[in-house]
Structures are given as C-alpha cells and as structure tokens.
Amino acid sequence: MAERMIDADGVELCTEAFGDRSDPPVLLIMGTGASMLWWEEGFCRMLAEGGRFVIRYDHRDTGRSVTYQAGHPGYTGADLVGDAVSVLDAHGIPAAHVVGVSAGGALAQRVALDHADRVLSLVLISTSRAVSGGGRELPPPTEEFVRFVSSAEVDWSRTASVIDYLVAYSRVLAGGMRPFDETAVRDLVRRDVERAHDFAAVRNHDSLPDGERARETLAAVSVPTLVIHGTADPMFPFGHGESLAEEIPAARLLALPGAGHGVDRADWETVVRALITHTATEAGP
Numbered sequence: 001m002a003e004r005m006i007d008a009d010g011v012e013l014c015t016e017a018f019g020d021r022s023d024p025p026v027l028l029i030m031g032t033g034a035s036m037l038w039w040e041e042g043f044c045r046m047l048a049e050g051g052r053f054v055i056r057y058d059h060r061d062t063g064r065s066v067t068y069q070a071g072h073p074g075y076t077g078a079d080l081v082g083d084a085v086s087v088l089d090a091h092g093i094p095a096a097h098v099v100g101v102s103a104g105g106a107l108a109q110r111v112a113l114d115h116a117d118r119v120l121s122l123v124l125i126s127t128s129r130a131v132s133g134g135g136r137e138l139p140p141p142t143e144e145f146v147r148f149v150s151s152a153e154v155d156w157s158r159t160a161s162v163i164d165y166l167v168a169y170s171r172v173l174a175g176g177m178r179p180f181d182e183t184a185v186r187d188l189v190r191r192d193v194e195r196a197h198d199f200a201a202v203r204n205h206d207s208l209p210d211g212e213r214a215r216e217t218l219a220a221v222s223v224p225t226l227v228i229h230g231t232a233d234p235m236f237p238f239g240h241g242e243s244l245a246e247e248i249p250a251a252r253l254l255a256l257p258g259a260g261h262g263v264d265r266a267d268w269e270t271v272v273r274a275l276i277t278h279t280a281t282e283a284g285p
Helices: 042-047 077-090 103-114 143-151 159-173 182-195 199-207 240-249 265-278
Strands: 003-007 010-020 023-028 052-055 097-103 119-125 227-232 252-256
Touching: 003 077, 010 042, 010 077, 023 077, 042 052, 042 119, 042 265, 052 077, 077 240, 097 103, 097 143, 119 182, 119 265, 143 159, 143 265, 159 182, 159 199, 227 240, 227 265, 252 265
Parallel strands: 023 052, 023 097, 097 119, 119 227, 227 252
Antiparallel strands: 003 010, 010 052
C-alpha cells in the first residue's frame, strides 16, 4: 500500500499499512533513531498474509515524518508515545496489538500503561524495562558494543560516512554469532538515509527528555504479552528479556538462539508465526 501522511495533533507523520482492514490490527513501533523501513516490507507482508492489518510509521525526525533542527527537537519521549496513539486514531483503529522493538519496545510499554484501552496485546522485541521495577539486576551491554559506541566516528554532513557508520553499527548489533549480510544491510541503510528529509536530525532522539512518564510498574500491564529476545543481543543482553517476562504478569518469553538486536531476516518466519499466534487472542484490557 502507498505511504500516507497523517496529522498527529498538528505534527505530520508518515505511515504505511499492509493487508485487509477487517483483519486484527497490528501497530509496529520501531526503535528511536530508525525509520519504519527497519520494519522491512517483506516482514510486514508476511504478517499481513497471515491475516493481520499491519501499520508501520516513521517517528519524528526519521524518514518522511516531521523533521526538527538537529539539536533542537522541541518534543519529548512522551510525545513519541502519543504519536503511536495518534497513528491508531488516524487509521480509525480503537485498539491494536502493539509490537515494539528496541526503544520502540519501551514506547510500547508506555502505551500499554498510559493508554491501556488502546492495546489488545503487547509484543516486546530486543528491549528492556521502560519503567522502574523491582526485578533482577540487568546485565550491561557487551564490551564490544560499548567500545564501538564510545569510539566510532561519523561525519553527519557526508552521506557516505553516515552509511558506513550505520552499517558498522548494524554489524555490532547483530551480535557476531551469525553471518552478517552486509550487502542487504547497506542497501537498507542507504535507502533509509536517502529517504529522510534531514538524516542528521535523527540524533535528536539521543537527547530527548522523558516528558510525563508512566508511574506504574510493569506489574500493571494487563494485556497478554510476548517477549522476544535474541540470546546474543549486545545492547540488551538476554537477561533484559528474561526480566521483562518475569515482571509482566503471565508474559511469555521466546528466545531466538544466536540472534542479536532487532529482527533478523533469518528469524522472520519464527517471529511472524509467534506474532500471528499471539495476536489471535481476542483478550483486551
């Protein structure tokens, strides 16, 4: 389907839907700093072919959504939570199954806590708790991840430099346990960078204030929840997924052996099958 611009309380966001509107709706929330392209079209179509109405969208400062001056975002993390609800409003969806990856998983948790009536079920991929909890102590990122983040250099004014940086970052995020398809990743990164109004503005996501935060703990999540986590995730090691599954009532944990951070093409069938089974529930808040 074609991309569609929506008005989210005066803010323009770019969205795209796949599948039949009469099917159960699934809202995909990508991590901050990443456009909807990282929910790859092939993945979205697999999910739609499984009988789901799938919506992906560009966060502010990514893709074709509204772009702010780099260093001056003028919005908060709470606004990104509200944007997810506005996407549902614009598509006429009272409530959806909400799927978030990485920081998108944190946003999904906050949607489930702050707007419980809009969430039918929750799927949290490669993420960590978004609110304070009394669970286990969480493991730190791997040394390789920390070393890359602290030492990598990029010239945000040069497209080639940005692409090289993001490909190298993607390689680190992949976790090192599986072959890394640099050709496919480079193509995706290139399309993401070239599609953006001003890709340098994506750095605004690194310094967003929280805004109004959910005060509840994860024990207050009242919808069926599936946690999906790679065992080789370098950003949020596997203990983060285990902690989420322990702290959210009746949550289930699906481990992806050898998978890093994100949704690897090698796991599409497994993840799509799990999502279709999970979202078959009619249970709501």
